[in-house]
Amino acid sequence: MPILEHLWIILALPLAGAALNGLLGKNWSKTIVNSIGIGSVSLAFLSVLEAIREFSLLPAGQLSFFKNYFNWMSAGSFKVDFALQMDHLTIVMLLVVTFVSLLVHIYSTGYMAHEEGYYRFFAYLNLFVFFMLTLVLAANIVLMFVGWEGVGLCSYLLIGFWFLKQSAINAGKKAFLTTRIGDFGFTVGILLLFWTFSSVDFGTVFAKVANMPAESATQAGVLTWICLLLFAGAIGKSAQLPLYVWLPDAMEGPTPVSALIHAATMVTAGVYMVARMQALFSRAPIAMFVVAAVGAITAFYAATIGLVQTDIKKVLAYSTVSQLGYMFLGCGVGAYAAGIFHLMTHAFFKGLLFLAAGSVIHAMGGEQDMRNMGGLRKQIPVTYWTMFIATLAIAGIPGFAGFFSKDEILDAAGSGPNAHIALWLLGLAGAGLTSFYMFRLIFLTFFGRPRFDERKVHVHESPRSMTVPLMILALLSVVGGWFAAPHLLGKTDYFEAFLHPVFATYGVPAGIEQGTSLAGAAGEAGGISSSPAMELFHALTGPPVVLAIIGLLVAWWFYIRKPDAPKKLAERAHGLYKLLLDKYYVDEIYAALIIRPFLWISTNVLWHMVDERVIDGTVNGVARVAREVGGQAREIQSGNARSYATWVVIGAVGFTVLMLGVWGMVR
Amino acid sequence: MSVVPVSYYLVLSAILFGLGVVAFVFKRNIITILMAIELMLNAVNLAFVAFARAWAQLDGLVFVFFVIVVAAAEAAVGLAIVIRIYQNRQTLNIERVNLLKF
């Protein structure tokens, strides 16, 4: 069955699942809902595999597969088709999305087992998968935008899944509105794109871009503006500074949702978009620098906040933000492949972390505060081990997935074509902080003495349906990075090679030979003659690794060795602690600077003045005029038919006079 | 044996039509008002026949049939309504049947 010819099937499957569950599932048993939800996604996963197989059979020259299904809308020259395309980048995303979604679905059957609106949850999840796949497969930016907004919608729905909880509702709204700000930029970007290239089709646009010169790094041209506007959308969607604020609150949603949407897939849409548009970005140095800078700063900044959070999911949320920062950093310095690579590995271990955290919460019966945990190591071993592996991975301990990807990014940041020392340092610091707060999380949760009443809370390992996905993801968190192993030996790693055609096709000459240049750069960074052995040694003892180890040790010192040290430190540096704990008061600042004035204007100007006075005034005025006129005119309707007859006669006479006299007809 | 020009007939039909209109406005009895309408229709018929004669076309005559049919239908329904009105309001004066007003 030629799936490749019919890529839409991949979209149709989850959509059908969503439709079935959402419209009919209300009265169905959990079994049916499960089979529909999981079945549709697994079928989608299988068809993705099949599509990839067929893609691999394409003639060597063909780098991407494009299919136009029908014309969606066309107004004058503005023409949008429902067209899907598939290339190596898409393949990576497809694999990640479908596979992680599948695991999360399975996980959810256990995690959500006792929830109201079970069918609703799965319907939303399937819908999300549909939109995410649309986003990934779209062959033009408008269709991509559809998926973009769709996943936003699903995120909103799922964050507010427990719609009886005020905080959940608020979080949903916050997420929706905040991302909306970015999406505004995205929309304008699309318009500008179309205005520039008179097409929204990726192929067409890139072909036109390909023979445009790179813009200068000093003043911004149209490409820069397009990129910056699009990146605004990415900032919103991928929770970068300054629009990251919605992601931590999004943790109000069910944990599987946090894992799938707010860690693995949706939030990475921005990164994917930047990578997809790299033909434009790599010709707009300023935009590139902005991307990199935002990424790096976010990476460090979010990590700092993560240091002191006590809610287990909040910690993970901030770490997600910071990891996304790394991805953007990678893209920003031109190492798109590295960015995507980190995206993939991050999908694995961060998804795992969330699921494991969910498992912990499940075990603790809904408790999320790490200060009330501890010593869970024995009770829930599977969760413990998987989470520990994920932590090692995210902390960048050599051999684990995170190590490879993060290392590449930092490498590129430090010595890539668009490298900058500040970026490198920020990334480095972020890496150290990451390993610290992650191990802090582990230690607080699993080690030490239980800080909760064991008679009340009866800790229990999660069911198979939850632990199996954990194990699978743990395995991936280990091996998921080994494509890049050759990179350590200074050779082009397989992942690079795999994605190479995509980024090489429209890339600027400078951007092409990334892998080797990175290797070379690494060598120079090491300042040692590059022999494979030395490369390996260097990579294993590079600054990231060192910092990771340090972070680990500090965390151990603080939370195992001297458990009361943190308090002392917090008291000593109280201001800083408070600042971090309250997340730099960003929410408050936003509230003060933006939200309240906005509300005030809306209330007093728009509502009380414009709406009530001007608009309602006009409407009511019109109505009043009509009423007055009618009141006068109704006197005509005397109810006396003879008067009506007279009116008829008047009309007839007028017409006849016109016809005979004025128009001179008949004459 | 000379013939009467068509314009004579036309003028006659115009006069009859005008008188029908006047009757339509002038009469108060609903039945006679219906009669006024019939009068107008008759005037139109005369014009039709005259035209048909003038152009030696039969269509005009056919139209006369249609007009007659319509007149018959109108009379039937109209008179039924008149009977109804009389049953309800015991009057035939159209000026006393003026409930449907502002």
Place this chain on the structure above:
Amino acid sequence: MTLPFILFFVLALTAIGGALLLILAREPIHSALSLILVMMSLAGLYLMLGAEFVAAVQIIVYAGAIMVLFVFVIMLLNAGVEERTEYSKIAKYVGIPLGLLLLLDLAHGMAHSLMGRAPANGAGSANVMVSTRDLSLQLFQKYLFPFEATSILILIAILGALVLAKRDE
């Protein structure tokens, strides 16, 4: 002043007189009779125009059926003398003058219309009668659909009249 003219003027004056009588008569039944008079003279005019079948139909349907219906209703409701109420001022001061104006206007227009110059009987042909056969062919071939439509109209009218006049118990 030849015979046709005399005939024409006699009939025309009868018709106009009938119309005036229709307006001025206070007894509805007198109005009805005067209207019948008009119809009769119109039938005579149709004969002069060579449309004898139309003339016959005019008498049968109009005078023989429709007006009988009117007279029947007048007798049924025993409609008495018409009361000349003047509730509608506009009808009195505007409607009737305008109606007369319309009369003059139309008559003037008709008199000077292009049609007026055409001969009274076809394209110069002698004063022949229209054969009923041609008429029926015309009616049942060229105007078949309108014919059927009018039949349906009649049917509906009958039903409507029944429903309306039926006493509701």
Place this chain on the structure above:
Amino acid sequence: MEFVTQHAVLVVSLVKIVILLFLTLTTLAYLTWFERKVVAHIQSRWGPYYVGAHGLLQPLADGLKFLFKEDVTPPGADKFLYIFAPFLALSLALTTIALIPFGPATITILGQPTQLIVADVNIGLMFVFAITSIGVYGVALAGWSSNSKYPLLGGLRSSAQMISYEVALTLSVVGVVLLAGTLNFNEMVSDQVGYYRYFPFIPRWHLFPQIIGFLCYFTSAIAETNRVPFDLPEAETELVAGFHTEYSSFKFAMFFMAEYANMLTVSFLATILFLGGWLSPFPESWTFLQYLPAVVLLGLGVYLAYDAVMGATGIGRIQLIVITCGALVLGVLCLLPAVIPIIQGPFWFLLKVGGLLFFYVWTRGTLPRFRYDQLMSLGWKLLLPVSLANLVGTALWIIFPLFVKHG
């Protein structure tokens, strides 16, 4: 005199009109006698007897009586209409007879060849119907204008009844019109010449293919003329005398004559439409039949002579002798070769009409009166559908003839 020769057309028509009028009125007068006689014999009575032999002067006496009676006009009656109504009724009734052809022959008066018909119209049938349809007003107006309950009711009834039955009447005739393919009486009659190919003894009168139509026609004709058993408008037992309750003296006589004139008209019509008009039922070859009128008249004369000698007395005898002479003279006239071809048509025509009139009277003598609702349901629910079916059947017959028309 030269005026006469100039306007021969008008003169001839006038002459014909006068003759026809005289004949018709006489016939009407003697129809009453005829009816009374027949009904009397049906009821085994003598009927008019004393005024003249066989009461033959009875109509005269009646006429005188009407003339000398007081002419009452009820108070509150609409004068004009009250007087206008009977005139309308009678004049309309008589007008129709002007359209009836009595025979094929053409006579030449003042060098002006004319037929035995006053007005030969292309669509005579239509005009007959037109005039009869107006006949309603006579009754209706009479009922309304005499400002009285019973007449009003009678007028209402008769107008309703006449409208209702007019429909059936017209429709029942359409079949014949389809067969003949004309509305002209002469052509209709000439359409019935000859015999059927497969039944050489049956004349091709429309009666036989249109028997249903004939029955419908005759029934509704009786109703149209307000005769028993459909004489609701003047139902003595219910409405005193119906629409002409208030009428007296000569106006009443006019209504009376109008009724009989209508009888005549519908009989003429039936004869022309269904019974082959003036055609003789016997083949042309029987030439001796051309003496039949003479034989009949002479026979009548002989009988009357015998009766005058043996039976009658006094004034009756004188009168009988006069009539005998008239009959004999006419009979001899009918033997003249110049008259024979002229007399054939009218003879057969009047014979058939006489038969129909006898049938009229016969029904009156036999049948009871209908109830009003029965009348209406008969008209709308039986006659109308049947005549419609007959019409459709005829149309089909014409489209798919079972055997060829002209035998």
